[in-house]
Amino acid sequence: MPDKKLSILxxxxxxxVIALIAFAIVRSFYHLDYQWDFSVLGPYIWLPSSDGGGPGLFLQGLWITIKMSFEGIIFGSILGVIFGILLTTNEKVSKTAALIYVDIFRNTPVLVQLYVAYFIVGTAFNLSGSVAGVLTMSLFCSAYVAEIFRGTLANFEKGQIDAAKALGLSPFQIARKVIAPQALRNMLPPLVGQFVSLIKDSSLLSVVAIPELTKEAQNAVTVTFRSFETWFFIALLYFVVNTLVSSFGRYLEKRLSVSLKQ
Known part of the structure; x- marks a missing residue:
């Protein structure tokens, strides 16, 4: 009975809470003295036939955002696993170096990291804005992946490893059949959250003139003076992309849970 009362509560x-938020939004829009006109965004979404047709600047910028974000996710995940392994070792020099690396990139703003990568490291090594952007996102992402990896392994039940050894499994078989499936399932929620955050943080690439989604939105606002329409539509695009990533992560989590129960 108490459970039923709590459920109703x-x-x-x-x-x-939902009704309160909806009321605040509706009231805010109702009292906004503004004439909405989303039609001006048409050419930025899809070029008219007179201009050759094809994706407009928003869709082109969206593609660059997705491309650079996923490059950062892939390289960042690889580096993160490497540094995560170093964080779990007993070798003091490697562990300390990995800890310093993780602390630097987790505890400093990604915007500052981007400035350093583009204006300092990029100048020294003649890196393009795109390379500096992917490098920054990869290093930033890897620090969080490393900590997620370390935390997952630290909380892994050691008794399962001892039981697997007692059954005669090799270290490789233990890692592949015992540790990896459970660790990956536990890592997925925070990893997906970090990947979604990285996609949103990719909007900072606009400060180094990379023509990603946010930069193209800034250009559109400069020309059309329709900031509300532009940023609402840009927010919708980010929402769609991140919702797809989150949904795919939940799908993988369910599949892993089912496979572990079998």
């Missing part, structure tokens, strides 16, 4: 509180 939680449902009521959820409905109240």
């Amino acid at each position: 939680y449902s009521f509180l959820s409905f109240f």
Whole structure:
């Protein structure tokens, strides 16, 4: 009976919070003295036939955002696993170096890292803005992946490893059949959250003139003077991309849970 009462209470509180937010949004828009016109965004989404047709600047910028974000995710994940392994070793020099690396990139703003990569490191090694951007996102992402990897392994139940050794499994078989499936399932939620955050942080690439989605939105606002319409539409594009990433992560999590139960 108490559980049923709590369920009703939680449902009521959820409905109240949603209704309150909806009321605040509707009231805000109702009192906004502004004439909306989303039609000006048409050529930025899809070029008219008179201009040859094809994706407009927004879709071109979206593609660059997705491309650079996923490059950062891939390279960052690889580096993160490497540094995560170093964080779990007993070798003091490697562990200390990995810890310093993780602390530097986790505890400094990604915007500052981008400035350093583009204006200092990029100048010294003649790096393009795109390379400096992917490098920054990869290093930033790898620090979080390393800490997620370390935390997952630290909380892994050691008794399962001892049981696997007792069954005669080799270290490689233990890693592949015992540790990897469970560790990956536990790592997925924070990893997906970090990947979604990285996609949103890619908007900072606009400060180094990379023509990604946010930069193209800034250009459109300069020409059309329609900032509300532009940024609402840009927010929608980010929402769609991150929702797809989050949904795919939940799908993988369910598949892993099912495979572990079999």
